[in-house]
Amino acid sequence: MKVGSALKWFLFVWMLGVIWAAFYWVHPAEGFIGESSRIVFFHVPTAWVCVLAFLVSCIYSIKYLMHRDPADDFRAAVASRLGLLFAVLATVTGAIFAKIMWNAYWNWDPRQTSITILLLIYAAYFALRSAVPDPERRAALAAVYAILAFVTVPFLVFVVPRIYWSLHPDTIINTRGTNEFDPRYTMVLMASLAGFTGLSAWIYSFECRIERIRLRRQEEVL
């Protein structure tokens, strides 16, 4: 068995272990209704992958502006698409948690508002890409936009929700700079973060492959 294939099967077993631990190894956290606290093992990693993907998009956008390599353009676009997908997943899992805890899917909490703005910013990235027919011009404009869009990410994800009062529970490292999570929670959360990062890297690699094949076929036609 090749290393790549072994890693994929390792990820499969790893995530099965994470799911088992998330439901049976950790106890429900205090101060949460029913089993709602367990969603943290799936909500936080989706938000993490979203930020990571937007960072990758920003890096490849900078690379594109430096070298004008079309491969960097599609790598940035694929990363943004992945980030947008995981931002939607983070929003949905957050809304499910909000419904259980606060009896409403949407409360215009600072975190919910900031992720909505982030979703709109990155949705506009794809609107921009589809609006410019010339590939080189599209790539250059999209690269500049992706860099500017990423500037907002630290503010919207890390700063704004910590400035205003929020219904959102404390993050792993809270505003007092400490980790008050149960050690088992921290362990399963870290395992889940690693699993989600691996899964997103895998999806990213084959999405890039698809774009590379598409680009090669377009060049063959021309």
Add this chain to the structure above:
Amino acid sequence: MSGLTGLALVTMIIWVALFGYVFSVDRKTKGLDHE
């Protein structure tokens, strides 16, 4: 079956289905890349 077991089962089914889908797409695109 308790509610927790049901949730765990649904999550596992989602993961198995997602893994199967990603695995199959990965294999297909690898085949196309070698053409």
